[in-house]
Amino acid sequence: MASQDLIVSSPPHLREKGLMGSAMRDVAIALIPLIAVSIGFFRLYAVVNLAVAVVTAILCELVMRAIMGKKANIGDFSAIVTGLLLALLLPPAVPLWWVVIGVVIAVAIVKELMGGLGSNLFNPALFGFATLMIMARVPLQVSYNLGSIDGVTTATPLTFIGVGSGPLSGFRPGYWDLFFGHAGGALGEVSVLAILVGAAYLIYKGHVTWQIPASILGTCFVLSAILGENPLYFILAGGLMLGAFFMATDWVTSPDNRWAQIVYGVLIGVLVVVIRLYAAPVGAVAFSILIGNAFAPLLDRMFVRKKFGEVKAVA
Amino acid sequence: MELKTFRGGIHPPYQKEATANRATVEISLPAEVVIPMQQHVGAPDSPTVSVGDRVEAGQKIGTSEAFISAPVHASVSGTVKAIEDRPDFTGALVQSVVITPDPGQPSKWTDKRDTSNLSADQIRDIAKEAGLVGLGGAAFPTYVKLSPPEGKPIDTVIINGCECEPFLTCDHRLMLERTDDLIAGLKLMMKAVGAQRGYIGVEANKMDAADTLTAKLAGEAGIDVSILEVKYPEGAEKMLIDAITGRRVPPGKLPSEVGVLVQNVGTAVALQDAASTGKPVIDRVITVTGPGIKEPKNMLVKVGTSIEHLIEQCGGFAGTPGKVIMGGPMTGWAQKDLTAAVVKGTSGVVVFDSASVDVEEEQRCVGCDKCLDACPMFLMPNFIVKYAKVGKWEMADKFGVNDCFECGCCSYVCPSGISHIAYVRKAKAELTAAEKK
Ligand code: SF4
Numbered sequence A: 001m002a003s004q005d006l007i008v009s010s011p012p013h014l015r016e017k018g019l020m021g022s023a024m025r026d027v028a029i030a031l032i033p034l035i036a037v038s039i040g041f042f043r044l045y046a047v048v049n050l051a052v053a054v055v056t057a058i059l060c061e062l063v064m065r066a067i068m069g070k071k072a073n074i075g076d077f078s079a080i081v082t083g084l085l086l087a088l089l090l091p092p093a094v095p096l097w098w099v100v101i102g103v104v105i106a107v108a109i110v111k112e113l114m115g116g117l118g119s120n121l122f123n124p125a126l127f128g129f130a131t132l133m134i135m136a137r138v139p140l141q142v143s144y145n146l147g148s149i150d151g152v153t154t155a156t157p158l159t160f161i162g163v164g165s166g167p168l169s170g171f172r173p174g175y176w177d178l179f180f181g182h183a184g185g186a187l188g189e190v191s192v193l194a195i196l197v198g199a200a201y202l203i204y205k206g207h208v209t210w211q212i213p214a215s216i217l218g219t220c221f222v223l224s225a226i227l228g229e230n231p232l233y234f235i236l237a238g239g240l241m242l243g244a245f246f247m248a249t250d251w252v253t254s255p256d257n258r259w260a261q262i263v264y265g266v267l268i269g270v271l272v273v274v275i276r277l278y279a280a281p282v283g284a285v286a287f288s289i290l291i292g293n294a295f296a297p298l299l300d301r302m303f304v305r306k307k308f309g310e311v312k313a314v315a
Numbered sequence B: 001m002e003l004k005t006f007r008g009g010i011h012p013p014y015q016k017e018a019t020a021n022r023a024t025v026e027i028s029l030p031a032e033v034v035i036p037m038q039q040h041v042g043a044p045d046s047p048t049v050s051v052g053d054r055v056e057a058g059q060k061i062g063t064s065e066a067f068i069s070a071p072v073h074a075s076v077s078g079t080v081k082a083i084e085d086r087p088d089f090t091g092a093l094v095q096s097v098v099i100t101p102d103p104g105q106p107s108k109w110t111d112k113r114d115t116s117n118l119s120a121d122q123i124r125d126i127a128k129e130a131g132l133v134g135l136g137g138a139a140f141p142t143y144v145k146l147s148p149p150e151g152k153p154i155d156t157v158i159i160n161g162c163e164c165e166p167f168l169t170c171d172h173r174l175m176l177e178r179t180d181d182l183i184a185g186l187k188l189m190m191k192a193v194g195a196q197r198g199y200i201g202v203e204a205n206k207m208d209a210a211d212t213l214t215a216k217l218a219g220e221a222g223i224d225v226s227i228l229e230v231k232y233p234e235g236a237e238k239m240l241i242d243a244i245t246g247r248r249v250p251p252g253k254l255p256s257e258v259g260v261l262v263q264n265v266g267t268a269v270a271l272q273d274a275a276s277t278g279k280p281v282i283d284r285v286i287t288v289t290g291p292g293i294k295e296p297k298n299m300l301v302k303v304g305t306s307i308e309h310l311i312e313q314c315g316g317f318a319g320t321p322g323k324v325i326m327g328g329p330m331t332g333w334a335q336k337d338l339t340a341a342v343v344k345g346t347s348g349v350v351v352f353d354s355a356s357v358d359v360e361e362e363q364r365c366v367g368c369d370k371c372l373d374a375c376p377m378f379l380m381p382n383f384i385v386k387y388a389k390v391g392k393w394e395m396a397d398k399f400g401v402n403d404c405f406e407c408g409c410c411s412y413v414c415p416s417g418i419s420h421i422a423y424v425r426k427a428k429a430e431l432t433a434a435e436k437k
């Protein structure tokens, strides 16, 4: 009997199949409502930006993997998701080469050069975006204001944060605009509803837990209210929803322990409020999450999960 | 009906259809039987026979003086051919007695006596003399478990009929085919430890077994069938106790801490056999199955039979064999050849043909936390691996590596294909070595 070719490996000998691909594919699926609304508002701008970002992301991954002599892994969707997220972070009228640079930084440098998925300390899309912010702060600010389709300038809703109930407050978009769709700011800031639909899907699929988004949003709500802002407007406007559900929850760069996740969420929430109110509203969410990323490993070391039998059932 | 269960765990494909409805069959004798002197947790035995000796089936051929140990018996009548080191199913070299069976085997252990008047001490002695160990795979000497420590009274005995490992059906068959003996065995155990409550835990995918047991138990006070959710590892000792009684065994402690004794279905039947007929543990029911086996079967097998013989008895391989596993697919041992012998704790042989084995390259952990949710011990398997990879054993310890019972749920759900158990075993070995220093 032929027996010399038997495979010997440690248990278990059964594995759930194709998990990585399906998880990242689910993230891409969860972004579909947002992408759809975004294309509805920005038409060609959105289509072109998203397409350029995704193609660049795939090329970056292929090239970097080839250079480093590793097997390409487009099927795991992680490069594609990074490309999509970066495009969603940028305003519609941004020069295309910025999209390209942002994606190259995100995928080629943050993700691949740092050892591939799993080794990166920072969220690739956010890091790419933050680098662009630093490189081209003023022009990026301006292009945020070039929103709507017919070329009419629409200010990013973030402009109205920090004005309290002063004379300008009458001009800001209403909650329902923010919720259902409003053509101002970045591609991914058009509709809170679309984000929540996608987030519900991710939570249902078990890829995202409530701890991180809930603690970020809760902290922002409470703290902005204390500081005299309109808390509902504060959490609905800008990229906070997108950041809380799709970026802060990134597997690799967030803590793994549930308690650490809550502390991480509170930390990010505090940073968002402070940066938005006392520094610059645009990019506040991105920088806050990146700072949170830096603390994630430390937070994970501070908590040890309660083992089975150590406590009474916490079900 | 609300099914009982624990928190965590996974739902692998069960794939038990191939053998669930096949009655247990006897198989032909192998050309030799190889009986390892260590088939149990504890001290190894020393052979009490020499090369050339004639032995009778059921004769004791290896013993030890140690408290935690179990004697071994000749599984066939025949001649001792050799006493030498042979690799067991884990690959470790173990001193073994090799016996050439006689062509005709005597029929023994047919007279049954009543066991209802045995005393607790007599039951413990019977378990010890029969070489009885946990037949679910743990292979812990049963009489030790039947001797509860001072000051830790046991009020509940649970028979584990979950058989939560995919593919395996031998316990399922025992529950159907040996129902009376199973119940009698449970009663003996309850008497030995002085427990008033007995449960037989059965997963909801074996309702035929549950119904048969329930019917037999009608009017029986103190013993109940408990129907459990079909989930892996429902049959793990601590999970099962939690599911049925709601008691949680603290980390590092034994079930006696919460007043419970758990025994496998096969162990209960074997105890009844030993008590009623005097038959020691020399054979057991195992399932030989998987996509790489031509005719999957449940079979009664003599201890010491090689895997090769079992596969022949099933019509050989279907396709090119890719992986041969001794035990279930979640916790079993992959074999490098087919020479290893069935021991008391062997519950099955599962064969995957080369097309259905997937060899995935291990990727880096992506922090998806799926292993955290799956771990029934509430550990953080990703952190254990992370620290084991860089040799920080004390950190692996802090994250509970010694509480890991190697169920494999974490690896099952891991999108990065990480083999946590390999790291867990390494870390445990390092920590034990460090402790000894
Ligand atoms: S860490 Fe251990 S106990 Fe937890 S799921 Fe993994 S193998 Fe099972």
Ligand code: SF4
Residues within 6 Å of the ligand: B364, B365, B366, B367, B368, B369, B370, B371, B372, B381, B382, B385, B410, B413, B414, B415, B416, B417, B418
């Ligand atoms: S399941 Fe695998 S990839 Fe996910 S956190 Fe655990 S070890 Fe990491």
